[in-house]
Amino acid sequence: MxxxxxxxEPNLVEVRNAVDQTAKEIGTRFDFKGSSAAVELADKQITVYADSDFQIAQVKDILVAKLSKRSVDARFIDSSAKIEKIGGDKVKQVLTVKSxxxxxxxxxxxxxxxxxxxxxxxxxxxxxxxxxxxxxxxxxxxxxxxxxxxxxxxxxxxxxxx
Known part of the structure; x- marks a missing residue:
């Protein structure tokens, strides 16, 4: 029958590549110089670190652009988690990769x-x-x-x- x-199921290899490219672009962009902006992937969870909510939004925009260039649908990323303060003026957000x-x-x-x-x-x-x-x-x-x-x-x- x-x-x-x-x-x-997302292509996790391409997701890792997109996260790596995002981290590389954050390191080279002028508007992120001297900030604590970073992005890391650990077991289907992408953690975005930044100095403000605005910077988190910018990092997520870069990440979505890199995902779309690698033919990974942006709907795989669940960004419904709240932005948390992690001491001082730093914030983080945990994005989940749907699977x-x-x-x-x-x-x-x-x-x-x-x-x-x-x-x-x-x-x-x-x-x-x-x-x-x-x-x-x-x-x-x-x-x-x-x-x-x-x-x-x-x-x-x-x-x-x-």
Missing amino acids: PSFDTVI GVDTDSAKKIQAAIKQSKMKVQAAIQGDTVRVTGAKRDELQLAMQLIRKTVPDAPVSFNNFRD
Whole structure:
């Protein structure tokens, strides 16, 4: 029976390269001279250090530009964490690299497929959603539906079996 897996997986090598390029650009830019602006990656978490909220925003802009140059979707970066003060006038923000379909999105995908009355089934398997159906055309329509259902996450489809 034809099937595919819906996943959210960034290219972590390209994410590391983008973080390294961002750190290099911070070191060479004139507006960051003498500041404590820095960026580091550790286990799917990018930590941005700076002297002010404005500088954190600038560093994040540089990071997003470097990610887009390396064909990594900016939606992989979750910047909803608050900016924390870390002593003196320094601040930091922890950005999380999204990986795997979270349970809310998986349930939303499963409900949308059920409501669409397509002849496909969706099953949540850990951090992926497996969609199975009788025809390839139905699966392709399901892919379009999933992209519309979860616009805030960069979903991709792999393990397509015919």
